[in-house]
Amino acid sequence: MKISDLPKEEYILPGNRLCAGCGAALAYRHALKALGPKTIVVVPAGCITVLHGMYPRTAVTVPVLHTAFETTGAAASGVVAALEAQGRDDIEVVGWSGDGGTADIGVQALSGAAERNTDYLHVCYDNEAYMNTGTQRSGATPCGVQTATTPGPGKAEHKKDMVMIMAAHDIPYIATACASYPLDLHAKFAKARTIHGTKYIHILCPCGPGWGFDPADAIEVGRLAVRTGVFNLFEIEDGRVRFNGASRREPSYEVETYLQAQKRFRSFTDEQIEETRRWAKACRRRLESMPQADAEPERVASPTGAGG
């Protein structure tokens, strides 16, 4: 499949208020193309709230319920329960939540919804900090990064592993994606749409203003994350891991190329660079030590017609 095979229909109108080169906006655009119009999106406070516009006009042409920061899983549960009560069973409910709304303030509602195997897709658009409110640290911020609330030596802790937390909930489908790989992202959303129960897709979304790179470099930064092993593209189904796309190859672990492309890592010492490399290898080894699924021969077609 090629980019030109993707559905042409747009669900985000031109002219929204997100930053030039925003990885999250790109991911949202491609996700909606894969999900199609029979979708209801639940959006907690975050960058994507701003994308949707200012009352009384919106840039997004599917139904959207805005909700409080910590409530994505609960709000989605409410929409799902109402749709079930109404007998409307062909609508996909999607929570489009940032790393704050997923890993920190939103983790309770997400865990509760997943424990109940609520029939919705939770998406974490991960730009690795509370970007909408000025780049404060989140649980998903990498170790050593200076943010507005972790000045000086930077965040002391490594990135919270939301994928493993979701795997512990035994939900039917988990995947990671990156805004820089839209075909892989599209296929995963198309697949998730066919699955009942709780689905979780974690998307690495490069953020120019927050990470410190030129908007034109957003795609390349995301690709460097995957090629160097800082971020892996994979799925987990039935407890089995399947690496996808560029992550099917052993990463280069040349994390310097990824780190040096962003201002937020420029002050990293050699020790911090080595620690990043060690951490990336450890994450990869842990994934490789889990039961592996067979490589997928064919990817699912989205309801809008495009194939994987």
Place this chain on the structure above:
Amino acid sequence: MSYKRLLTGNHAAAYAVKDCRTQVVAAYPITPQSPVTERISEFVATGELKARYVCVESEHSAITVCIAASTTGVRTFTASSANGLCLMHEQLHWAAGARLPIVLACVNRGVAAPWTVWTDHQDSMSQRDTGWIQIHVEDNQEIYDAIIQAYRLAERVYIPVMVCYDGYVLSHTAMPVLTETQEQVDAFLPAYEPLITLDPEHPVNIGLVTMPEPRHDHPGIDELGAYMEIRHRLQQDLAAAESDVVEIDEAFGLAFGRSYGGLMKTYKTDDADLVILAMGTVASESRVAADLLRERGRAVGVASLRLFRPFPTQAIRQLASAFDKIMIIDRALSYGYEGPLACDTKAALYGLSDPASLSCFIAGIGGREISAEMIAEAAEGVLTGRAEPPVRPQDVPWINLHPARSTLVELTEAGAARG
């Protein structure tokens, strides 16, 4: 035909939710509310209530499920008490601002710290600024009836309604309750018709960021306004809802033969020298006190306030114009100032020339006993002028307070001195 049952207050609420054909229920257990949700989950399990029951993981999620489900277009219910209701606080603002006809049963209980499981009104009073309609009821029949009325009210004015009843005193006490047939309730309460829903056929974005100023690039903006106009509409619609409360209670009386005075119930007030103004079971007990006092030759009546929000200013002004003395009993406090009922009553009387004199009391905090005899004694003090009015509103008497050291520092020093 109607069926007479022996029901606790909590179970009366559950029967009402069932008979109202509520479609999504989400609640988190908390003493003394838990039996409401347990009974509802039984109705769902047996199929008597065809609803989705979501076993949420906190009260904040419970009210959020109701907000989302109501927006999607179904009738919803939740219940809570004390700290659980407080945990919902952010979302209570949300539900009212979003104009969602959610009905919530507040089983009144005191808030921590320190822990108490017994009743007072601090939980619901702490939510009085959120824009919810608040109704206080006095017995289990009224709990059942008020919830049915609440759905009709909420779905007419698109404002959420909180039905408040005292924990343990009503929630866990069994009383005879007449429950109505499904046909009768359906006739009184038609199916919910949302103004707007989440529907891919007609996509809308609900809850967008709103600006301080209206967007002048949008045609028709004068009708819509911006944040301030949306909030102003809530305030105006709340004020107008007062007459809907009265009309619906009267209609309920016509349909079922029971009504509750709309905004306020009065008892033996015609010739009263003193009227006791209170809410919930304090008002019920005050009626017993009024009877005791009448045996002693004191002309005392009771005004039991049913509607607390929107605050029925006109009815309160009429009360204060008709009587010389009003004794107000609050079962909650705006700490640092005075009881909410006292405070709101005083504000309502502003500008009246020669209103009744008000004597205010705090009682029953954390479930402390308030007997008819104690109320009668306090009323005697007001009638005889024996009680000195306090210098500041913060110093009103607390009925049945045990003598104690007055400040934390004094208490700590006394403890340290004892070794």
